[in-house]
Amino acid sequence: xxxxxxxKYLAFGECYSGNDVADIxxxxxxxxxxxxxxxxxxxxxxxERIFVTEGFGWAYDxxxxxxxxxxxxxxxxxxxxxxxxxxxAEGSLFY
Numbered sequence: 531x532x533x534x535x536x537x538k539y540l541a542f543g544e545c546y547s548g549n550d551v552a553d554i555x556x557x558x559x560x561x562x563x564x565x566x567x568x569x570x571x572x573x574x575x576x577x578e579r580i581f582v583t584e585g586f587g588w589a590y591d592x593x594x595x596x597x598x599x600x601x602x603x604x605x606x607x608x609x610x611x612x613x614x615x616x617x618x619a620e621g622s623l624f625y
Contacts, residue, residue: 533559534592539614541586541595543572554586554597556614569597569612569621596624 531542540559545552554569585598594611601607610621 532586532588534588534595534614535590536592538592539565539588541588565615567612567614567616569610572597572599597621 531540533540538559540557541554542557543552543554552572554572556565556567557563558565587596589595592614594613596609596611599608599610609624611624612621
């Protein structure tokens with residue numbers, strides 16, 4: 531879990547039993563409402579790495595978050611940007 535720099539959002543992961551993928555969700559701390567934003571199909575093995583190390587981060591203005599996804603051989607390769615409070619299912623490839 532990671533709180534945005536402005537203290538408004540909490541990003542958290544949800545793993546589904548028997549699945550090797552997880553989703554990242556966002557909670558509006560003030561309203562206690564889970565936003566419709568979901569980053570889907572993040573490899574479950576990455577969830578701890580994403581939230582503990584640098585695999586996930588917030589932009590300073592808290593409008594965007596950045597996250598990594600693996601290459602075909604299972605190593606972090608792609609960086610995506612997701613705009614908070616949008617309905618985009620997949621972030622835009624950033625790097």
